[in-house]
Ligand SMILES: Cc1ncc(C[n+]2csc(CCOP(=O)(O)OP(=O)(O)O)c2C)c(N)n1
């Protein structure tokens with residue numbers, strides 16, 4: 370199924386909110402208003418945004434569950450996690466989405482069935498598979514390209530395949546484990562491993578059009594793994610830039626749809642930020 374322009378606009382709106390959020394966090398890290406380790410998802414937001422719009426369109430009433438990793442702000446926001454509660458969490462408030470105890474890495478939203486991460490890379494793979502095996506809800510497990518290398522994550526692919534669970538593993542492949550590139554760490558790809566376990570799998574780029582067309586061929590009836598190649602714009606943790614020439618997909622969208630959407634998102638985030646600041 371082709372991605373039409375109206376739907377693409379919805380994806381861009383979500384991605385713009387995620388980007389505006391991360392840019393505000395970046396500033397607040399630099400001026401030391403945020404004092405905890407933060408993992409920015411800027412550059413990777415089209416993955417969760419495309420999937421969230423896809424799910425709203427095809428499964429509007431279905432109860433799903435979403436398991437995320439440490440770089441999860443965009444996933445949390447794209448799937449409807451509360452913006453103010455995320456701000457409060459980063460500011461260390463007990464009114465935050467994880468009561469001020471999760472920080473950036475372990476955010477959650479119980480109302481939207483978004484489950485946070487415990488910090489042990491890849492641990493949420495077996496947890497997501499176990500949850501799906503137990504309740505059979507459509508399950509999304511977002512994972513990094515390095516966390517996906519963990520043995521317990523790989524073993525969980527096997528169980529998802531054996532039990533034909535309705536689970537999608539979405540590997541956010543930014544090619545990096547902190548600063549170590551994939552080619553240094555391994556000579557294999559996740560989509561091949563998933564295939565060998567009997568899962569349907571794909572290796573694609575994070576262009577919304579490509580993601581949409583691949584997703585729509587595979588409505589969530591069987592276990593699938595999507596290795597999606599993406600780009601991390603900022604440091605692994607904190608506010609800084611490793612490579613200013615990193616590809617930024619948002620630029621294509623600004624050319625296509627103009628600045629209004631991103632400006633609206635920035636205003637929305639700023640307003641929420643100012644309100645939260647007064648609650649601290
Ligand atoms: C089992 C384990 N090993 C190492 C770490 C330290 N660590 C935290 S994040 C990270 C890199 C994660 O890379 P990836 O899964 O690709 O996610 P990304 O940061 O690229 O989004 C590492 C090595 C950890 N938290 N847990």
Ligand SMILES: [Mg+2]
Nearest residue numbers: 513514543545
């Ligand atoms: Mg990575």
